[in-house]
Amino acid sequence: MITEKAQVVAINDDSIWLKSTRQSACDSCKLKTGCGQKLLQEAKGRQHYIEVPAQSDLIAKLQMNADVDVAINEQTLLKGSLVLYVLPLLSMLSGAMGLEAIWTPEHIHSDLLAIVGALIGLLAGFGLSFIISQRMMRRKAHQPFIQLEKSDNCP
Secondary structure, eight states, rough: EEEEEEEEEEOOEEEEEEEEEEEOOGOOOTTTOOOOOHHHHHHHSSSSEEEOOOOHHHTTTOOOOOOEEEEEEEHHHHHHHIIIIHHHHHHHHHHHHHHHHOOOOTTTHHHHHHHHHHHHHHHHHHHHHHHHHHHHHHSEEEEGEEEEEETTOOO
């Protein structure tokens, strides 16, 4: 389970909006003043908003500006990264090899066919990964959920 600290900013009937502050490695680095990466990180902003489906038992317990933990399963993160990174890469490679194997006119160089096939495969992979990721986001098992922080007084 991967968790991150967040703060409740809005509570609706069907969703809860959370604000999290992105952590970066620059916060613990000793070269803060001499590195351009820190400046880029500050320019992009560090606030990130997350919409979480409302859970009826949590809505009564939550208050505005309450600190909570938002969590997501590791399997969801692994599947998502495979769909978003590996699928387009594999479709690009198969497109490059497939177009050259299927269609080989004599007046077109084979390298040009491999490039065109790779571009077609890459675009098809992006489209397929978009469709699969949209389906994954609709499933309850792949959505983030809220865990209330335990107080220090409780065992």
